[in-house]
Amino acid sequence: MDKVRHIDDQYRSHRCGIRRKRVVAATDPRNQRSMKMLRRLQRGFVAIIAVVVLVLFALIGVYMSTQVTTAALSSSVSYLGIQAWFAAKSGMEWGIHKALYGSSCTSSTFTIGDFSVTVTCTATAISEGPDSYTVNNLIATATKGSPGDVIYVSRSVMTSATLGP
DSSP, rough: OHHHHHHHHHHHHHHHOOOOOOOTTOOOHHHHHHHHHHHHHHTTTHHHHHHHHHHHHHHHHHHHHHHHHHHHHHHHHHHHHHHHHHHHHHHHHHHHHHHHSSSSOOOEEEETTTTEEEEEEEEEEETTTEEEEEEEEEEEEEEETTSSSSOEEEEEEEEEEOOOO
């Protein structure tokens, strides 16, 4: 009966989760082999992470470079657009002065800075009862570059002028 109780105690202690754990010493040759094997398995892992990080940084750099280039080109075209509008406005004032106080309403082309300005003038005679006068329709267009260029700017201004009654 004593033997039965002893076996029963071993069974109960095993069944209740009481186990003895083996302590592995650092000098155990089996442990050193497994550590070397683990290091070999992990050796390429850092290289993969480094390559992924480098590719991500390269992609971010390319994206930022295109954004900066686009912003600079957009700013330059906007600035040239303002200059083209002022050149067209100057051409319009010149055309109004020539049509009203000059010899006649004629079309002409000239340059202001880097812009080619074309002023088109069309005179229309109007008669209203005893009054007759001339209405001058003017279109001034300032352009820089040619269509299809990276920097092509064109602005037009239209107006009518008369020395009517």
